[in-house]
Amino acid sequence: MxxxxxxxxxxxxARDRVRFEEEMLELSDQAxxxxxxxVSTREEAEDLVQETYARAFRSWRSFxxxxxxxxxxxxxxxxxxxxxxxxxxxxPDTQPMEEGxxxxxxxxxESGAGNDEEQVVERLSQDTIVDALASVPHGFRDVVVxxxxxxxxxxxxxQILDIPIxxxxxxxxRGRRILKSALAEEATGDAT
Amino acid sequence: xxxxxxxxxxxxxxxxxxxLTEAERFEAEAHLDLCGYCRKRYRFExxxxxxxxxxxxxxxxxxxxxxxxxxxxPIL
Numbered sequence: 001m002x003x004x005x006x007x008x009x010x011x012x013x014a015r016d017r018v019r020f021e022e023e024m025l026e027l028s029d030q031a032x033x034x035x036x037x038x039v040s041t042r043e044e045a046e047d048l049v050q051e052t053y054a055r056a057f058r059s060w061r062s063f064x065x066x067x068x069x070x071x072x073x074x075x076x077x078x079x080x081x082x083x084x085x086x087x088x089x090x091x092p093d094t095q096p097m098e099e100g101x102x103x104x105x106x107x108x109x110e111s112g113a114g115n116d117e118e119q120v121v122e123r124l125s126q127d128t129i130v131d132a133l134a135s136v137p138h139g140f141r142d143v144v145v146x147x148x149x150x151x152x153x154x155x156x157x158x159q160i161l162d163i164p165i166x167x168x169x170x171x172x173x174r175g176r177r178i179l180k181s182a183l184a185e186e187a188t189g190d191a192t
Numbered sequence: 193x194x195x196x197x198x199x200x201x202x203x204x205x206x207x208x209x210x211x212l213t214e215a216e217r218f219e220a221e222a223h224l225d226l227c228g229y230c231r232k233r234y235r236f237e238x239x240x241x242x243x244x245x246x247x248x249x250x251x252x253x254x255x256x257x258x259x260x261x262x263x264x265x266p267i268l
Contacts (some may be wrong), residue, residue: 032252117236
């Protein structure tokens, strides 16, 4: 009797594990998309995603079925990224520039970007956005990338980054302003 | 007396995030109805958010997808 019970248990566990891994793989495009914006190069993003999946598959037992798998996966990803950041000491204690919310529009308008909002936005190239995002310090960038690009709720972002929801909101608010100030510099820097 | 446009700039993000109270939202909308300067900047912010979200939608390299699939536990 006992070996039969064991065999069934092993089979069930194997089936759960396969399902878990398949569900994780379905999230890989999103993981790459977010990773690509958290780090500077494609190689780093690929390494980060691979490390994340290796860690996630290894520690699958620590996932509680029925809870948010996506948040669980992205928590591993952001933690690994924070560890890397610490190792590489890429975030010196410089104070990023942070202007008001109208600053970017005002700067673009001054530099003759046109009168229509869509036209003004289109003056920003994709590279400009990528470079500006890369210059936002980690703590702020992580929140902006999760909420504004990864489409996570404040609640999920708080859970992923293990910070209070109020901190998510204030970092998001400041992070967007820092991003816009950096965009203004990137987009109009050459003209001055 | 706080400049109404400064106040409007201050609530731009919570307004677009739908985080304002009803009273604060009404106040912001009343100002936006009258003020083209702020209205333009609000519309710009909405377009910018969409643009940032879409920017650089480079897909995942297929080799990476294969590498991730290979990390799965082998089925015995």
